[in-house]
Amino acid sequence: MTLDIMMPFYGRIDHLKLAVESVLHQSEPDWRLVVVDDVYPDLAAGRWVQAIADPRVTYVRNTENLRPSRNYRKCVGLADTEFVTIMGCDDVMLPGYVARVRELIAAHPEATVIQPGVEVIDGEGTVYQPLADRVKRWYAPRGSGVRTLTGETMARSLIRGNWTYFPSLCWRTDVLRRSPFRLDLDVVQDLAMLIEIAEDGGTLLVDDRIVFRYRRHAASVSAVTGPDGSKFAQERVLFREAAAAFRERGWKRAARSADLHLSSRLNAATELPHARTAAGRRSLARHVFGRSADGHSPTQAG
Template sequence: MSTEPDVLGIYIPFWGDLGYLRTAVESVRGQTSPHWQLTVVNDAHPDRAVDEYFASLADEPRIRYIRNEENCGITENFRRCVQMATEPRLIVMGCDDFLLPGYVDTVMAAHRAAPRVGIIQPGVQVVDEHGNASVTLADSVKQKMLRPRTPPVKTLHGDRLTAGLMHGNWLYWPSLAFRRDAVQTHDFRDDFSVIQDLALILDLVLDGEDLLVLPDTVFCYRRHSSSASSLELVDGSRFEGERRFFRLAAALSGDKGWSRTRRAALLHLTSRAHALVLVPGALRTGNISAVPVLLRHAFGS
């Protein structure tokens, strides 16, 4: 008697643009593998056209649409997606990202080969707001400098993995496929909204979970040029949150005896460099109040 193949749970917490959401949903429907279940959780977005769109998909049994009665915010909506999952492996993707046709096949083949791996990171293509391939400084650093030089398929774990992530987070959260029982055992930390993804991954790895890195590029991560260059939001809150996170990471890894991670967290070199890179733009746009904030993060303790 043959067994039913495992299904990948794809969860999309939605608040944003319906056009991008359509692209995301259609990319799921266009998968070469039929073994997926899609759940979209609308965080009470006022555009009722979203409801109409999913009403038109009512005959697709693999798509579930949920509308929150009230807006709960991004962290709580992510939390709801994770906690409602029932599939053995799940992804919480951005509502503006999209899958390439082989994503489910690639991830679930890796899952069958290594079902106990906590996190799977496939290859990622960065695209701009129009869906065209894009190369940014941040992504060049991620993919060419920070991502470990590994064989085509490599499992990473422990102090080596978290030390690298403290130097610079080279993962793409929306593309990650988590083992359900692992990710449901942990929770998002409310104190770190700007860096909650890395905080959760740190907790998972500290708890013994491994990360499987795949070479296959099967996910498109949308990087909006407008938000990447925006400096009006630099009010210090992002970097203050990052400093608090790195202090926590140093303490947790120190308790674990992971000396490389502790040192990397205390240094947080890429985070400092990010602040420094923003200084010329702040001066150019007249955002003078941001300059001391950025310099304090770049050179402070």
């Protein structure tokens, strides 16, 4: 089973080279890589990819800047195989990523999406664990080895705190085609997709074996959209919609977690000191202290 690896590109060329080289160094050779350039101004990146003498590597340059969600949709449309990974152009696959994912798919054919083991690196490639990732680890499902999550358990686990790493996820391609990434949530579209998969009866497979390095740095989308509050505005939309949908299904605990979204409030609180504008401060304060959809303030969590 060939694994399609789609790599949307808009960013540092040195990071792109490391990302592409990490795919080339996979121990399992049955993969296909497509770099989808979202009209990055410097053409050197495209020339470098096109010079790679490996028929498994393809370079595509968009005719217009699509931005994240539309480019993700394009990537899904370019995929030819049953499973696809939409890898960040600044992340790194350890040599066993493809082999491990294929092994998990073979052992768990029911899986809709797979979260392999991940470690975090900074802008220079040093492994570290900042506060955001310590929190992610705390919210991640307990246990060891391979675990599966479905239904309300999956939805509540993710809505309490999104502990997954989007660029490392391996998805069923047909699921992403049936329900494309939302264009109105271009920062939290991955969480929206995972929640929809939970509602549709899909399965999230979680593995501990570390085969991927996620790069967290100051120029990432989440880092840029945090201090101005725009990321949290999108999260409020998602939490409000999720709470209503969960109630309709009778998922009371998941609905309550979506209403309160405590980890998201705390995350916004950490961004308050970094807000550069009055509008950003107001947006963040609204997210931290505002009432939930069911009328409760964050201090009424009990």
